[in-house]
Amino acid sequence: MLEAEKDQILVSIAVSGDIHQVSEFSRAYHELRSWTAQAKLVEEAQLITGSRSLPASVSLSPAQEREFTASLQSGQDARCLQLIDQALDFMLRKEAGIGQFRFFADSIASRVIYFVEAAQVEPTKIQSLKQWTRGLQDCQCVTDYRQVFRQLLEASCSLLRSKWDAREEPLISKLLKVMQTQYAEDLSLDYLSAKFNLTSTYLSAYIKDKTGLNFSDHMQGIRMEKARELLACTSLTVNEISQQVGYLNITSFNRTFKKVTGITPGAYRKRHWLQSTSQSG
DNA sequence: GCCGAATACTTGCAGTGAGC
DNA sequence: GCTCACTGCAAGTATTCGGC
Numbered sequence: 001m002l003e004a005e006k007d008q009i010l011v012s013i014a015v016s017g018d019i020h021q022v023s024e025f026s027r028a029y030h031e032l033r034s035w036t037a038q039a040k041l042v043e044e045a046q047l048i049t050g051s052r053s054l055p056a057s058v059s060l061s062p063a064q065e066r067e068f069t070a071s072l073q074s075g076q077d078a079r080c081l082q083l084i085d086q087a088l089d090f091m092l093r094k095e096a097g098i099g100q101f102r103f104f105a106d107s108i109a110s111r112v113i114y115f116v117e118a119a120q121v122e123p124t125k126i127q128s129l130k131q132w133t134r135g136l137q138d139c140q141c142v143t144d145y146r147q148v149f150r151q152l153l154e155a156s157c158s159l160l161r162s163k164w165d166a167r168e169e170p171l172i173s174k175l176l177k178v179m180q181t182q183y184a185e186d187l188s189l190d191y192l193s194a195k196f197n198l199t200s201t202y203l204s205a206y207i208k209d210k211t212g213l214n215f216s217d218h219m220q221g222i223r224m225e226k227a228r229e230l231l232a233c234t235s236l237t238v239n240e241i242s243q244q245v246g247y248l249n250i251t252s253f254n255r256t257f258k259k260v261t262g263i264t265p266g267a268y269r270k271r272h273w274l275q276s277t278s279q280s281g
Numbered sequence: 282g283c284c285g286a287a288t289a290c291t292t293g294c295a296g297t298g299a300g301c
Numbered sequence: 302g303c304t305c306a307c308t309g310c311a312a313g314t315a316t317t318c319g320g321c
Contacts, residue, residue, distance in 0.1 A: 188314070188315090189314070189316095190314080190315095198283080199283070199285090200314085200315075200316095201283085201284065201285075201286095201315085201316080202282075202283055202284070205283095205316080206282095208316080208317095214315075214316070215316090216290085216291075216314090216315065216316090237304070237305090238305065239304080239305085247292085247293095248292080248293070249292065249293045249294075250304095250305085251292080251293070251294080251295095251306090251308095252291075252292050252293065254306065254307080255291090255292085255306095255307090256291085256292090258306090264306065264307095265305085265306095266304085266305060266306080282321105283320105283321085284319105284321080285318105285319095285320090285321105286317105286318090286319095287316105287317085287318085287319105288315105288316080288317075288318095289314100289315085289317090290313105290314080290315070290316085291312105291313085291314070291315080292311105292312085292313075292314085293310105293311090293312085293313090294309105294311090294312100295308105295309095295310095296308090296309095297306105297307085297308085298305105298306090298307085299304105299305085299306080299307105300303105300304090300305085300306105301302105301303090301304085
């Protein structure tokens with residue numbers, strides 16, 4: 001019997017008369033297991049007759065990873081979920097196997113737990129978070145994954161936000177608040193260091209030490225999130241959006257946007273528009 | 282914990298060209 | 302004509318490292 005999957009699937013095994021040794025059966029069993037891991041994440045029944053080719057990459061891109069980490073650490077669960085949704089959509093489109101979905105879920109969950117532990121949240125609260133991560137192992141469809149990720153990320157970000165707000169790190173909490181509210185202005189490390197009576201070099205190192213990310217990474221993450229929102233939900237020109245999110249120059253905005261998302265602002269808007277029209281129509 | 286100097290990186294400007 | 306993408310270059314800014 002497929003012990004690990006006994007609660008989720010029912011398997012009937014017919015043994016060919018050609019198999020005489022236990023080792024042969026064992027090999028067939030492991031082959032079958034690898035096939036089940038390659039099954040598509042769909043709710044309808046599937047007929048699996050052999051191995052199939054799977055998408056090579058099922059993780060966040062390096063830029064998405066940086067943004068996910070920045071959003072997680074600053075307690076922005078909505079943006080974290082957006083990135084997860086994008087990744088799950090991509091995996092669905094590429095017909096990733098259920099094993100790849102599990103691997104992706106495990107890697108995200110362990111990263112979330114790592115950062116919550118690094119923030120020195122009380123162990124009892126971390127234990128309750130781990131319940132959500134265990135829930136990821138029981139997901140049967142992409143809707144399940146979205147739901148469990150939502151619960152996990154909302155709880156984790158809430159813990160991280162309250163940790164900063166609990167005045168254990170009052171300075172970093174204030175800094176993140178300024179960055180999140182004044183991203184549209186010409187916000188520099190010099191401005192912040194003057195505001196908090198520190199040198200810019202010390203402040204730079206302090207932000208990196210406390211959050212794991214640089215000042216630039218934080219600002220970029222916040223600005224790009226807002227830019228995506230404006231591109232998707234408004235008819236403002238790219239130039240207007242670049243100014244609204246704090247770039248004085250559209251060239252810098254275009255360059256940064258492409259670096260972070262992999263596509264230009266115009267292409268992003270077009271793609272979002274195509275997706276929304278195909279969903280509504 | 283904090284600072285100064287060197288280095289690395291980002292930004293803004295100017296210019297060009299493609300597409301509508 | 303307008304918007305957008307792209308490039309090279311110079312200037313400005315952020316990061317890192319060694320030291321106090």
